[in-house]
Amino acid sequence: MEFQDTLRHQGLRKRLVEGIRIKGIKDEKVLDAIAKVPRHLFMDSSFLQFAYKDQAFPIGAGQTISQPFTVAMQTFLLQVERHDKILEVGTGSGYQAAVLLEMGATVYTIERQRELYLKTQSILPQIGYNPKFFYGDGYKGLPTYGPFDKIIITAGAPVIPEDLLTQLKVGGRMVIPMGPREKQTMYVVVKTSETEYYKESHGTYVFVPMLKGTDK
Numbered sequence: 001m002e003f004q005d006t007l008r009h010q011g012l013r014k015r016l017v018e019g020i021r022i023k024g025i026k027d028e029k030v031l032d033a034i035a036k037v038p039r040h041l042f043m044d045s046s047f048l049q050f051a052y053k054d055q056a057f058p059i060g061a062g063q064t065i066s067q068p069f070t071v072a073m074q075t076f077l078l079q080v081e082r083h084d085k086i087l088e089v090g091t092g093s094g095y096q097a098a099v100l101l102e103m104g105a106t107v108y109t110i111e112r113q114r115e116l117y118l119k120t121q122s123i124l125p126q127i128g129y130n131p132k133f134f135y136g137d138g139y140k141g142l143p144t145y146g147p148f149d150k151i152i153i154t155a156g157a158p159v160i161p162e163d164l165l166t167q168l169k170v171g172g173r174m175v176i177p178m179g180p181r182e183k184q185t186m187y188v189v190v191k192t193s194e195t196e197y198y199k200e201s202h203g204t205y206v207f208v209p210m211l212k213g214t215d216k
Contacts, residue, residue: 003038003041003126003127005038005040005041009038009040009051009052012051012052013034013035013038013039013052014035015052016034016039016052016053016054016068017031017034017035019054019069020034020054020068020069020072023054023069025069025072025073025076027076029080029103030072030075030076030080030099030103031072032102033075033099033100033102033103034068034071034072034099036102037095037098037099037102038127039051039052039065039068039095040052041123041127042059042065042093042094042095042098042123043057043059043065043093052068054067054068054069055067056070059092059093059116060115060116060119062113062208063092063093063113063116063208064092064208065092065093065095066092066095066096066154066207070205071095071096071099073186073202073203074096074152074154074175074186075096075099075100075103075152077173077175077186077188077202078100078150078152078173078175079150079173080100080103080104080105080150081104081105081149082103082104082105083104083105083106084104084105084106084149084150085105085106085108085148085149085150086100086105086106086107086108086148086149086150086151086152087108087109087110087141087142087145087146087148087150087151087152087164087167088100088107088108088109088110088131088151088152088154089110089138089141089151089152089153089154089155089164089210090110090111090112090138090153090154090155090210091109091110091111091116091117091120091131091133092111092116092120092154093116093120094109094120094123094124094129094131096152096154097109097120097124097129097131098124098127098129100131100152101129101130101131105150106132107131107132108131108132108134108142108145108148109131109132109133109134110134110135110136110137110138110141110142111133111134111135111136111138112135112136112137112138112211112213112214112215113214113215114135114214114215115215117133117135120133121133132145135214136214137212137213137214138153138155138161138210139161139163139164139210139212140161140163141161141163141164141167142167143163143166143167146166146167146168147167147168147169147172148167148168148169148172149169149172149173150168150172150173150174150175151164151167151168151172151173151174151175151176152174152175152176153174153175153176153177153210154207155177155207155208155209155210155211156177156178156179156181156184156205156206156207156208156209156210157176157177157178157184157210158178158179158180158210159178160174160176160178160187160189160199165189165191165197168189168191169191170191170192170193170194171190171191171192172190172191173188173189173190173191174187174188174189174190174191175187175188175189176189177205177207179204181209182206183204183205183206184204184205184206184207185201185202185203185204185205186201186202186203186204186205187199187200187201187202188200188202
């Protein structure tokens with residue numbers, strides 16, 4: 001597989017970033033990361049014309065690569081700092097993990113779809129992104145590797161998974177789309193003590209559902 005990031009790709013990315021800025025994301029660190037990640041390499045080469053449109057796109061196994069604006073919004077809400085230890089639930093295409101890595105975070109990413117897990121584990125390191133990959137149930141998180149500074153969930157959850165809340169540091173932030181299958185509200189959950197947290201809402205989105213267990 002040949003990985004090319006041409007001037008054309010970079011120009012299309014610049015235009016995408018300007019579109020995201022117009023939609024309201026003003027955080028330069030987030031925009032810089034979106035500008036650097038070659039989104040076309042996370043999609044089948046025959047879909048290049050869709051790579052820099054601000055829309056979600058199917059990637060196989062019933063999953064999608066998230067709309068760039070949504071990735072930018074979740075990243076912005078997470079308030080990523082360099083060296084943050086971040087748990088990502090739902091590796092998917094690996095695009096969101098790459099954006100977090102561009103911002104200097106250490107990323108632990110978990111995927112329940114074996115096909116996607118194997119694909120991203122192969123592709124991401126080849127294009128310079130090295131999160132710590134795990135195949136497993138996102139609802140359970142990674143207790144052995146916690147606690148985490150931040151947790152990001154990239155699928156629609158019916159509730160806040162208790163195990164994930166436990167793995168969040170006090171003072172840490174979780175960004176989670178929550179609600180019924182057809183539409184979710186984006187929440188930021190801030191853990192204020194070992195037993196308490198508060199949450200704030202940030203608009204409605206549509207994500208694939210967060211499923212329990214693994215696919216095999």
